[in-house]
Amino acid sequence: MLADELHVQRTDGQALGELRLLDANGRVVATDPGRSNTVRLPLAERAGGLYLLQSAAGTVKVALVR
Numbered sequence: 001m002l003a004d005e006l007h008v009q010r011t012d013g014q015a016l017g018e019l020r021l022l023d024a025n026g027r028v029v030a031t032d033p034g035r036s037n038t039v040r041l042p043l044a045e046r047a048g049g050l051y052l053l054q055s056a057a058g059t060v061k062v063a064l065v066r
Contacts, residue, residue: 004042004043004044005040005041005042005043005044006021006040006041006043006053006062007038007039007040008038008039008040008041008053008055009037009038009039010037010038010057011037012037013037014037015034015035015036015037016032016034016036016037016038016039016055016057017034017055017056017057018031018032018033018034018055018056019031019032019034019039019041019053019054019055020053020054020055021041021051021052021053021054021062022051022052022053022054023049023051024049024050024051029046029051030042034055041053043064046064047064047066048064048065048066049063049064050062050063050064051063051064
């Protein structure tokens with residue numbers, strides 16, 4: 001992924017719920033209450049590497065390439 005933000009969307013229209021972006025060391029580097037079905041998390045200040053995006057629906061890996 002090469003972007004300044006991570007766009008997360010739930011296609012069924014339901015609110016995403018709380019989102020947490022964790023770095024490879026498990027530190028929380030960004031959060032969002034996820035009150036809508038679409039969220040944009042800023043990535044411009046993040047170093048390249050592997051991140052985990054956690055939500056009530058599960059966890060996905062996010063690779064940020066710089």
